[in-house]
Structures are given as C-alpha cells and as structure tokens.
Amino acid sequence: MSYLKSKFHHPNLARNELGLTYRDYEGSLSTLCAGCGHDAVGAALVQACFELSIEPHKVAKLSGIGCSSKAPTYFLGKSHGFNTVHGRMPSVTTGASMANRDLKYIGMSGDGDTASIGMGQFAHVVRRRLNMTYVVANNGVYGLTKGQTAATADKGSRTKKGEEIMWGGIDLPTMALQLGATFVARSFSGDKEQLVPLLKAAICHEGFAFIDIMSPCVTFNNHATSTRSYDYVREHVQEGNITDFVPSKEEITTEYPEGESKDICLHDGSILRLHKGKDGYDPRDRFAAINAIEQHREKGEILTGLLYCDPTLRDMHDFLGTTDTPLNTLDEKSLCPGNHALEGINNSFR
Known part of the structure; x- marks a missing residue:
C-alpha cells in the first residue's frame, strides 16, 4: 500500500517573505497513529519555520530511532535529513555542524532515544x-516497540497493562539546565499557541536550545492511570510564563500590564518577549529554574514555557575558534597549507 499526499492547495494561501506557503514546509504523509502528539509537534515546527521565513534547504533535521525519530519525515520535506543510529543523533549533528556551520540544525528525539540509550550522547552535546x-517528543513510553516503560515515566503511574512504575522518572529539562544548556523550555503538543513561539525562539538562539514536549501516546499511554495522558497533562500543566516571539525585522506590538513583561535579546537581534506568571518567574536564573521545576513536580504539576535563557554564553564554535567559512567549502590550499605550516604546528608542541 502506498500513501500519497495531495498536492492540491488553495491558490490564495498566505506567503512568507520568501514567497513560500505553509505547504512548502510540509513533508510526507504521516503514518503515525491518528491523534499522535508527534504530528502536532511536526506541525508546530512547520509553522515556526514558515513564519521565520527560513529557506528549507538551510535546515538540517536529524533523528535517532523511535516514533519521534520517524516524525522528521513528515515535516520540512525540502530540507536536509539524516536518520541516525539509536541514541546517536548528537554525534552526527556535531559532525555536520563542524563541517557546515551555516545550516540550522534541528534534532528530533524521544524519551528512549535521549534518556536511555542516548543519555551519554545527550549529556555531552549539552555541555559542549x-x-x-534539540527537541524531545516525550510520551513516557516506547510506542514503536509496543509500550515498554521509558526512563522519563513518572514513579507511581501505571502502564496500559496495569503495572505500577517503581522508579523515579528522569527530568530532561533539569538535566539540560545542570549541564549548561543556554535555552531550556518545556511545552505540550496540544498547546500550539505556546509551542510555536518557543520553537521560533529556540531556532534563532545561537547555542544549545532544548525543548521537552509532552506528547501523549494515544495507543499505549493515554489511559486513566497514566501521568502522560492528554487529560492528565491538560489538568496539571502550570505555565511559568506566557511566551511571545518578536522577530527583529518586523515589530509585533501587544497590550500587557506595565511591569509584567521581560524582553531577552537573542544573538541575531530577535526579541523573546516574556510575560511573567503569577509567581514572578525569572527565566534568566538557572538555579531558580531548577527549583521551580522541582517544586511543581512535587505537587504533581508540569511547569511549561521558557524555563531558562542566556543568550550571552558562547557556543561550541566560539569555544573551538572554528573558521567562519564552512569546512565543506574550503579549497585544497586552505585544507593543506603545506610542509612549512605543518612544521610550525609540530614545533608548537615541542
């Protein structure tokens, strides 16, 4: 059986600054379960890239193995793509970024691909x-292999078969904060109004941007005793701040009470506009972010929104002092400067 996506679209679809429509950022027809939260994540990425007027061929999407790692097939069909080995997406992304720093890299992963087999890779790509x-579609279960418990599942919740989970779940945003990520956020696949601005800000952020997205599995983890079901997440989400993304090219104005907003300027000049929650949440304080996550977790709540952002810290290219010219465009003379240069390098180590 073949699945073909209709090429028909309304002739008056809205176009972005590049003259492209939303449909130009879509991918193949999804074969995920009907209602899967991962499709909503893909749709949000499509919307974010469309609104940012990103050229599709300037994006590289990479993934590992799992339902979430299948998802890149269903968005940004005209971009570069690489489906890697289970848990090894960060290594391939690192190599690609070193070769061509001009592309925007989007890594799509899941709770198993990141928090289990890929934990070591995740830890080191964050600290570097x-x-x-880096997007994690987090449903707390291994949906592709029929419902085994993931490392992010909450202690005390039950599987579809009724088995109680005995181990405490790994909180990936907390780990990302502890390891030095410069942008950390959490959202819900069913909250497009919050998710799209967060994705837009993450894509424009120069550094490691991590977003953990609660994405319920409709087949294996959407039952009454699960803490990752649609009903549970909707009832227990607590928003740390209301997020709006303002591109530097065209200012978007909005009315909001005086003293209740905070602007963070990203490297490219774009502004991430935050509206404080009731508790005066400050996304510039890394340790306060960790405490806030834990406090809400103790109450059985999921803190969403922008949890932390520091656009002033350096990224991997800055640390290594790499050339501004992508390595894949350097000529032979630049790559092989000759014996004289080699002797100088060798002498520097003596």
Whole structure:
C-alpha cells in the first residue's frame, strides 16, 4: 500500500517573505497513529519555520530511532535529513555542524532515544553547547516497540497493562539546565499557541536550545492511570510564563500590564518577549529554574514555557575558534597549507 499526499492547495494561501506557503514546509504523509502528539509537534515546527521565513534547504533535521525519530519525515520535506543510529543523533549533528556551520540544525528525539540509550550522547552535546535545537517528543513510553516503560515515566503511574512504575522518572529539562544548556523550555503538543513561539525562539538562539514536549501516546499511554495522558497533562500543566516571539525585522506590538513583561535579546537581534506568571518567574536564573521545576513536580504539576535563557554564553564554535567559512567549502590550499605550516604546528608542541 502506498500513501500519497495531495498536492492540491488553495491558490490564495498566505506567503512568507520568501514567497513560500505553509505547504512548502510540509513533508510526507504521516503514518503515525491518528491523534499522535508527534504530528502536532511536526506541525508546530512547520509553522515556526514558515513564519521565520527560513529557506528549507538551510535546515538540517536529524533523528535517532523511535516514533519521534520517524516524525522528521513528515515535516520540512525540502530540507536536509539524516536518520541516525539509536541514541546517536548528537554525534552526527556535531559532525555536520563542524563541517557546515551555516545550516540550522534541528534534532528530533524521544524519551528512549535521549534518556536511555542516548543519555551519554545527550549529556555531552549539552555541555559542549552545540549550536542546535534539540527537541524531545516525550510520551513516557516506547510506542514503536509496543509500550515498554521509558526512563522519563513518572514513579507511581501505571502502564496500559496495569503495572505500577517503581522508579523515579528522569527530568530532561533539569538535566539540560545542570549541564549548561543556554535555552531550556518545556511545552505540550496540544498547546500550539505556546509551542510555536518557543520553537521560533529556540531556532534563532545561537547555542544549545532544548525543548521537552509532552506528547501523549494515544495507543499505549493515554489511559486513566497514566501521568502522560492528554487529560492528565491538560489538568496539571502550570505555565511559568506566557511566551511571545518578536522577530527583529518586523515589530509585533501587544497590550500587557506595565511591569509584567521581560524582553531577552537573542544573538541575531530577535526579541523573546516574556510575560511573567503569577509567581514572578525569572527565566534568566538557572538555579531558580531548577527549583521551580522541582517544586511543581512535587505537587504533581508540569511547569511549561521558557524555563531558562542566556543568550550571552558562547557556543561550541566560539569555544573551538572554528573558521567562519564552512569546512565543506574550503579549497585544497586552505585544507593543506603545506610542509612549512605543518612544521610550525609540530614545533608548537615541542
């Protein structure tokens, strides 16, 4: 059986600054379960890239193995793509970024791909602050292999078969904060109004941007005793701040009470506009972010929104002092400067 996506679209679809429509950022027809939250994540990425007027061929999307790692097939069909080995997406992204720093890198992963087999890779790509957007579609279960419990599942919740989970779940945003990520956020696949601005800000952020997205599995983890079901997440989400993304090219104005907003200027000049929550949440304080996550977790709540952002810290290219010219465009003379240059390098180590 073949699945073909209709090429028909309304002739008056809105176009962005490049003259492209939303449909130009879509991918193949999804074969994920009907209602899967991962499709909503893909749709939000499509919307974010469309609104940012990003040239599709300037994006590289990479993934590992799992339902979430299948998702890149269904968005940004005209971009570069690489489906890697299970848990090894960060290594391939690092190599690609070193070869061509001019692309925008979007890594799509899941709770198993990141928090289990890929935990070591995740930890090191965060601490090295690779310039990429790392998205985890987190459903707390291994949907592709029929419902085994993931490392991010909450202690005390139950599987579809009724088995109680005995181990405490790994909180990936907390780990990202502890390891030095310069942009950390959490959202819900069913909250497009919050998710799209967060993705836009993450893509424009120069440094390691991490977004953990609660994305319920409709087949294996959407039952009454699950803490990752649609109903549970909607009832327990607590928004740390209301997020709006303002591109530097065209200012977007909005009315908001005086003293309740905070602007963070990103490297490219774009502004991330935040509206404080009731508790005066400050996304510039890394330790306060960790405490806030834990406080809400103790109450059975999921803190969403922009949890932390520091656009002043350096990324991996800055640390290594790499050339501004992508390595894949350097000529032979630049790559092989000759014996004289080699002797100088060798002498520097004596």
